[in-house]
Amino acid sequence: MIEVKGLTKYYGELAAIHDLDFSIERGEVIGFLGLNGAGKTTALKILGCVLLPTAGDVTVDGIDIARNPHDVRRRIGFLPDTPPLYNDMTVGRYLKFAAELRGVPSSEADKAVTEAEEKTATRDVHDQPIFSLSHGFRQRVGVAQALVHKPKLLILDEPTSGLDPVQIVEMRATIRALKGEHTVLLSSHILSEISQTCDRLLVIQRGEIVAQGSEQDLSDKLGGGGTIEVEVVAPSARAIEVARTVTGIGECSVMRETGGVALLSLQGAPELRPKVVRALVQNGIDVLRIDRGAARLESIFLKLTKDRPGDDRRPQ
Amino acid sequence: MTTALLIARRELGGYFRSMTGYIIAGLVLLVEGVLFNAFVLSAGEMYSAEVLANFFYISFGTTVIASVFISMRLVAEERQTGTLVLLTSSPVHDWEIVLGKYLSALTFLAIITVATVYIPGLVFVNGKVSLGHLAAGYLGLLLVGSAALAIGVFGSTLARNQVLAAIFSGVIIVAVLIAHLLARVTDRPIKDVFMSLALYARHFPPFQIGAIHLRDVVYYVAVTYVALFAAIRVMEARRWK
Numbered sequence: 001m002i003e004v005k006g007l008t009k010y011y012g013e014l015a016a017i018h019d020l021d022f023s024i025e026r027g028e029v030i031g032f033l034g035l036n037g038a039g040k041t042t043a044l045k046i047l048g049c050v051l052l053p054t055a056g057d058v059t060v061d062g063i064d065i066a067r068n069p070h071d072v073r074r075r076i077g078f079l080p081d082t083p084p085l086y087n088d089m090t091v092g093r094y095l096k097f098a099a100e101l102r103g104v105p106s107s108e109a110d111k112a113v114t115e116a117e118e119k120t121a122t123r124d125v126h127d128q129p130i131f132s133l134s135h136g137f138r139q140r141v142g143v144a145q146a147l148v149h150k151p152k153l154l155i156l157d158e159p160t161s162g163l164d165p166v167q168i169v170e171m172r173a174t175i176r177a178l179k180g181e182h183t184v185l186l187s188s189h190i191l192s193e194i195s196q197t198c199d200r201l202l203v204i205q206r207g208e209i210v211a212q213g214s215e216q217d218l219s220d221k222l223g224g225g226g227t228i229e230v231e232v233v234a235p236s237a238r239a240i241e242v243a244r245t246v247t248g249i250g251e252c253s254v255m256r257e258t259g260g261v262a263l264l265s266l267q268g269a270p271e272l273r274p275k276v277v278r279a280l281v282q283n284g285i286d287v288l289r290i291d292r293g294a295a296r297l298e299s300i301f302l303k304l305t306k307d308r309p310g311d312d313r314r315p316q
Numbered sequence: 317m318t319t320a321l322l323i324a325r326r327e328l329g330g331y332f333r334s335m336t337g338y339i340i341a342g343l344v345l346l347v348e349g350v351l352f353n354a355f356v357l358s359a360g361e362m363y364s365a366e367v368l369a370n371f372f373y374i375s376f377g378t379t380v381i382a383s384v385f386i387s388m389r390l391v392a393e394e395r396q397t398g399t400l401v402l403l404t405s406s407p408v409h410d411w412e413i414v415l416g417k418y419l420s421a422l423t424f425l426a427i428i429t430v431a432t433v434y435i436p437g438l439v440f441v442n443g444k445v446s447l448g449h450l451a452a453g454y455l456g457l458l459l460v461g462s463a464a465l466a467i468g469v470f471g472s473t474l475a476r477n478q479v480l481a482a483i484f485s486g487v488i489i490v491a492v493l494i495a496h497l498l499a500r501v502t503d504r505p506i507k508d509v510f511m512s513l514a515l516y517a518r519h520f521p522p523f524q525i526g527a528i529h530l531r532d533v534v535y536y537v538a539v540t541y542v543a544l545f546a547a548i549r550v551m552e553a554r555r556w557k
Contacts, residue, residue, distance in 0.1 A: 078405040
């Protein structure tokens with residue numbers, strides 16, 4: 001769906017993004033993850049045909065964005081970090097205007113508006129003026145305008161920015177519901193949002209992609225030799241003593257210990273899980289649960305950005 | 317072109333959905349009425365044609381000032397509030413955005429201008445002026461408004477906010493308004509260039525007295541074209557920034 005090669009954007013002397021390479025398959029939900037000023041918004045604006053790149057090739061659905069931006073714009077829906085809403089219009093009128101602007105024939109615009117409102121749960125505010133909407137509804141109407149013309153690619157820049165927890169959960173559900181029908185590219189600096197919504201992550205730092213893959217891929221690549229989580233009915237010290245007897249198990253730590261049940265984190269390859277269980281059981285320790293302990297996204301992200309501090313002075 | 321009209325329709329609706337449009341229209345009509353009362357009706361006896369010419373002289377000023385205020389919001393406000401992205405991320409050419417906004421502003425100005433017709437209407441009923449004089453004067457006002465609005469659209473594309481847009485447009489309009497003064501202190505051929513650029517001195521007085529010269533029409537159309545062309549180029553250049 002999207003092929004990006006050597007994408008570079010300079011603002012004066014400053015490279016906001018530099019030599020980005022990635023591709024996105026049709027129907028995927030991709031998360032652009034990065035600190036503030038990492039270059040996410042610039043990259044999304046270029047993909048949304050709002051900005052022109054300084055160098056590099058970008059094709060959307062096989063169409064070059066520099067040569068045929070018009071054709072690309074017909075295929076994309078773009079929600080910038082601030083939803084582009086006309087406060088003086090009602091939701092229905094605004095969405096109809098957005099639909100017609102993107103080439104939906106006037107006779108079909110009402111139907112397109114209804115569908116977009118149903119997908120984003122904004123049908124109830126159809127006749128309401130936009131200035132009277134809550135932040136959550138404004139964000140949803142922003143998503144509705146992006147998909148009202150049924151684009152193949154949806155680009156959402158920080159779609160949950162400023163929403164309360166309930167609105168965040170609702171927005172996540174809305175985005176997940178769009179999967180399949182649309183390819184979705186969204187950005188965020190909120191790790192939990194990315195991990196719960198996206199199939200794959202592109203981690204951007206100082207204008208460069210520093211890692212990409214699913215959360216599990218990144219966890220496997222960057223989580224060292226991996227970790228094992230095991231829950232046992234025994235004092236943690238005793239369980240750790242036994243676990244350490246298994247060859248390959250390194251550092252062990254207690255994650256939680258309550259009511260005689262201990263949750264341990266063991267450094268070691270996930271393949272060692274049968275041996276660990278065997279050792280514990282043979283030593284009279286009951287095992288309630290054992291699993292591969294994926295490195296949490298936060299720790300992956302911190303690892304990736306540890307030696308590359310974010311630069312808030314970088315333009316968006 | 318359809319897209320430009322779509323944008324124009326939305327913009328025009330925006331003038332009437334917000335207070336801004338009514339405030340501008342109200343102020344223009346009020347100022348025009350007050351000035352006409354103060355400087356024309358109180359000036360003693362004069363021919364109807366002179367009264368009408370003076371009305372168009374006053375209307376020239378209010379039209380130019382109204383154009384600056386009408387046009388300052390067109391692009392700058394959208395940039396300020398972030399709504400411009402809706403247009404720039406849609407399959408819309410930059411010329412369609414500029415043209416749509418210009419057409420909406422011109423239509424709104426035309427509505428205000430038509431609303432002033434009661435003043436020359438009174439002169440027409442109570443005095444002796446020709447319909448041709450009236451028509452020529454209003455054509456002149458629309459042409460001046462068109463040129464000033466186009467300059468305003470250009471200023472609005474340059475600025476980050478409405479105040480700056482009004483300042484940019486105001487400076488350019490004042491520059492072309494006083495071009496004839498520069499003509500007085502320069503020699504040919506520079507003198508001719510300044511004189512031909514003058515927004516009022518060279519090109520509007522014929523309309524005031526009911527005369528339509530092709531060169532004046534061409535001048536205002538040319539200013540409109542050049543300013544809109546520059547605005548389109550600024551919009552295109554901003555995609556690189």
